[in-house]
Amino acid sequence: MRGRSLVAASGPAAVAVRGVGRRFGAEVALDDVSLSAHGGVVALLGPNGAGKTTLLRCLATVGRPDVGTVHVDGFDATDTVQRIEVRRRLGYLPQQVGFAERATVFDVVDHVGILKELGPPRVRHVAVVRALRDAGLVSLAGRRVGTLSGGMRQRLGIAQALVGEPSLLLLDEPANGLDPEERLRLRDRLSEVGERATVVLSTHLTEEAAAFSQVLYVLVGGRIVHAGTPADLTATARGRVWIDSAPRRDVPGVLRSWRLPSGAYRCIGDPPSGVVLDEPTLEDAYLLLVGGCGPARGPQ
Amino acid sequence: MSPVPPPAPPSPSAVPDPGHPSDAVLSDYATQRVGSAVAVAVELHLERCPGCRHAVNAAAAPERIAHNWTAIEAELAVPRRGIVERSLVRLGLSVDTTRLLLATPSLRRSWWLAIAACLLFGLGAADPDRPEASIQLFLVLAPVIPVVGVALAYGPGVDPAHEITVAAPLSGLRVVLTRSVTVLAVSIVVTTIAALALGEAYAARAAAWLVPAVVLAVVCLAVMTALAPRVAGAVVAGSWVVANLAAAGVADDELVLFGGAAQVVTALLGVAAAAVVVARRRRFDLAEVGP
Numbered sequence: 001m002r003g004r005s006l007v008a009a010s011g012p013a014a015v016a017v018r019g020v021g022r023r024f025g026a027e028v029a030l031d032d033v034s035l036s037a038h039g040g041v042v043a044l045l046g047p048n049g050a051g052k053t054t055l056l057r058c059l060a061t062v063g064r065p066d067v068g069t070v071h072v073d074g075f076d077a078t079d080t081v082q083r084i085e086v087r088r089r090l091g092y093l094p095q096q097v098g099f100a101e102r103a104t105v106f107d108v109v110d111h112v113g114i115l116k117e118l119g120p121p122r123v124r125h126v127a128v129v130r131a132l133r134d135a136g137l138v139s140l141a142g143r144r145v146g147t148l149s150g151g152m153r154q155r156l157g158i159a160q161a162l163v164g165e166p167s168l169l170l171l172d173e174p175a176n177g178l179d180p181e182e183r184l185r186l187r188d189r190l191s192e193v194g195e196r197a198t199v200v201l202s203t204h205l206t207e208e209a210a211a212f213s214q215v216l217y218v219l220v221g222g223r224i225v226h227a228g229t230p231a232d233l234t235a236t237a238r239g240r241v242w243i244d245s246a247p248r249r250d251v252p253g254v255l256r257s258w259r260l261p262s263g264a265y266r267c268i269g270d271p272p273s274g275v276v277l278d279e280p281t282l283e284d285a286y287l288l289l290v291g292g293c294g295p296a297r298g299p300q
Numbered sequence: 301m302s303p304v305p306p307p308a309p310p311s312p313s314a315v316p317d318p319g320h321p322s323d324a325v326l327s328d329y330a331t332q333r334v335g336s337a338v339a340v341a342v343e344l345h346l347e348r349c350p351g352c353r354h355a356v357n358a359a360a361a362p363e364r365i366a367h368n369w370t371a372i373e374a375e376l377a378v379p380r381r382g383i384v385e386r387s388l389v390r391l392g393l394s395v396d397t398t399r400l401l402l403a404t405p406s407l408r409r410s411w412w413l414a415i416a417a418c419l420l421f422g423l424g425a426a427d428p429d430r431p432e433a434s435i436q437l438f439l440v441l442a443p444v445i446p447v448v449g450v451a452l453a454y455g456p457g458v459d460p461a462h463e464i465t466v467a468a469p470l471s472g473l474r475v476v477l478t479r480s481v482t483v484l485a486v487s488i489v490v491t492t493i494a495a496l497a498l499g500e501a502y503a504a505r506a507a508a509w510l511v512p513a514v515v516l517a518v519v520c521l522a523v524m525t526a527l528a529p530r531v532a533g534a535v536v537a538g539s540w541v542v543a544n545l546a547a548a549g550v551a552d553d554e555l556v557l558f559g560g561a562a563q564v565v566t567a568l569l570g571v572a573a574a575a576v577v578v579a580r581r582r583r584f585d586l587a588e589v590g591p
Contacts, residue, residue, distance in 0.1 A: 087469040
């Protein structure tokens with residue numbers, strides 16, 4: 001078995017996705033998606049079924065695009081030979097993952113270390129402990145998977161993705177099932193990892209996307225409808241959010257409105273004249289985009 | 301009255317002391333620049349000299365100390381290995397291969413129950429008064445055991461961590477073969493024990509399941525390059541049973557597929573299936589199955 005350095009020598013992986021499309025029967029999962037990243041934390045934000053998982057699977061070399069190209073550090077992720085080089089750089093947490101119930105926490109991560117060719121046991125075990133420490137699981141190393149809570153299992157999934165310090169970390173809904181304290185720890189950890197690796201994660205929660213990432217790609221219906229920083233996205237809603245005394249759902253141009261604890265209504269869309277505009281949030285901007293009445297703005 | 305401070309540990313002097321290694325030697329030891337003989341001598345001294353231990357700690361790079369602590373933590377975190385794993389390592393298998401084969405998803409309760417059911421049915425049908433005819437069920441069911449095991453060993457739908465396995469650089473063929481050999485070995489051992497239980501009356505035929513068992517496992521692997529694992533297992537096992545019924549009807553001999561000529565044909569089929577597995581080995585590197 002070929003060993004390799006436990007520390008990524010080449011720094012963050014360079015990810016380049018160009019014009020990727022993918023269909024499942026009549027359903028379009030991805031449509032002309034382009035994305036690039038080189039270091040830092042990138043979030044794919046979008047509603048359920050927007051294509052986030054399909055895009056992550058293409059990056060992880062476990063799904064194939066019908067059209068377009070996916071390259072990691074210049075290696076073609078769809079080529080049967082070159083994808084091995086892509087896999088040497090990868091840490092991957094799929095959306096749905098399970099582990100043998102009778103295996104211990106240590107064994108699960110160690111097994112992934114073998115699959116990642118992290119070297120002989122003594123060297124690999126150091127990498128395993130580092131990953132468990134990063135996920136806050138060292139004290140549970142000897143516990144069987146079957147006895148773990150949902151949050152602990154999710155952290156185990158994150159630990160196996162982190163093992164070997166990959167230069168490209170792909171995490172599909174990594175905060176699922178984590179309590180607020182665990183989310184905070186994950187946020188810290190990903191921020192640190194983003195300094196030496198490229199992290200691409202998916203989420204359907206705006207606050208999570210803003211907390212975890214420096215760059216956001218918003219996917220709707222398989223297309224990227226916005227790319228930029230969380231502040232860029234928030235700015236797209238400026239002048240389109242106001243507080244009203246009534247829901248105004250029947251007024252043309254009002255996309256959504258919802259009742260606030262004060263009894264007033266927060267409205268987004270094209271404001272009628274005379275209303276008092278409010279400072280937009282990331283959620284306002286996201287809802288405007290997903291609702292289809294956002295500013296005409298393509299991927300950057 | 302203020303407490304008397306403990307005596308400070310003797311610090312190594314800049315002037316070489318005949319009782320202690322020099323600062324230069326301690327520094328070289330801390331940065332791994334001494335030979336093994338000097339290292340042993342320094343370590344023997346360090347065991348009884350707190351001052352020199354302190355000097356070595358100061359000279360060692362913090363990252364090295366952190367790495368050493370992690371290595372110690374790793375040794376402590378490794379769970380105690382089970383008896384099966386220890387035995388396999390003692391038999392000469394590498395630790396990594398042992399870990400890979402013990403992670404085979406088939407080695408679960410449902411497969412053990414399937415083995416028990418197949419063997420009980422087979423053994424239950426055995427009748428010492430007509431050994432040739434009554435052994436047919438045992439011989440037909442025994443090769444199905446490894447087929448089920450192989451079909452449950454690798455692939456989407458049977459391994460909950462399949463996407464993680466595929467997204468790793470280790471060859472999918474190596475993983476699937478390790479797991480398949482594991483289930484085949486377990487199947488052969490268990491079925492052999494069951495065959496021995498049949499007794500001397502069946503001795504002439506009791507081993508006739510072995511070649512079909514190995515061949516059907518390889519055929520199942522070949523079919524898994526085109527179909528989902530469970531479907532592949534069902535197709536191979538079903539075809540084997542139907543072929544037996546059909547051949548027995550045509551030849552008027554229940555055991556026609558276990559005769560010498562049939563065994564040769566079966567073995568050739570296995571060779572062809574192995575060629576298909578090798579030619580299509582990259583299919584095992586994909587998360588999705590299909591043509």
